[in-house]
Amino acid sequence: xxxxxxxxxxxxxxxxxxxxxxxxxxxxxxxxxxxxxxxxxxxxxxxxxxxxxxxxxxxxxxxxxxxxxxxxxxxxxxxxxxxxxxxxxxxxxxxxxxxxxxxxxxxxxxxxxxxxxxxxxxxxxxx
Numbered sequence: 001x002x003x004x005x006x007x008x009x010x011x012x013x014x015x016x017x018x019x020x021x022x023x024x025x026x027x028x029x030x031x032x033x034x035x036x037x038x039x040x041x042x043x044x045x046x047x048x049x050x051x052x053x054x055x056x057x058x059x060x061x062x063x064x065x066x067x068x069x070x071x072x073x074x075x076x077x078x079x080x081x082x083x084x085x086x087x088x089x090x091x092x093x094x095x096x097x098x099x100x101x102x103x104x105x106x107x108x109x110x111x112x113x114x115x116x117x118x119x120x121x122x123x124x125x126x127x
Contacts, residue, residue, distance in 0.1 A: 011069050018062040022055065053092070057085055 006014075033042040045051050061082070068078040
C-alpha cells in the first residue's frame with residue numbers, strides 16, 4: 001500500500017531547491033578554483049568532460065526523484081534508473097583506475113632504462 005503523497009507545494013520546493021543547489025555549484029566551484037590559483041586544473045576537468053558528466057548526472061537524479069515524488073514513475077522504474085546511473089558512475093571510476101594501473105611505468109619512474117634492456121646504440125652520422 002503506497003504511503004501518503006507529498007503535496008505539490010512540497011515537491012515544487014524540493015525541485016526548486018535542487019535546481020538552486022546545482023546553480024550555486026556552477027558559481028561556487030569556479031570561484032574556489034580561482035581563489036586557490038588552480039584555474040588550469042578547472043580547464044583540464046572541463047576538457048575531460050568531468051564537469052558536464054557531473055552536472056548531467058545530478059540533473060537526471062533530480063528529475064527522476066521529482067518524477068517519483070509526483071507519481072509519474074513507478075518505484076521499480078525509479079530503482080532501475082538510479083541503479084543504471086550508479087552503474088555508470090562506478091563504471092567510469094573503475095575504468096579510470098584500470099586505465100592508470102594498466103599503463104606500464106615510464107623509464108623515469110623506474111630510475112632509467114629497465115635492467116635487461118641494453119642502451120640504445122649511438123646515432124650514426126649521415127653522409
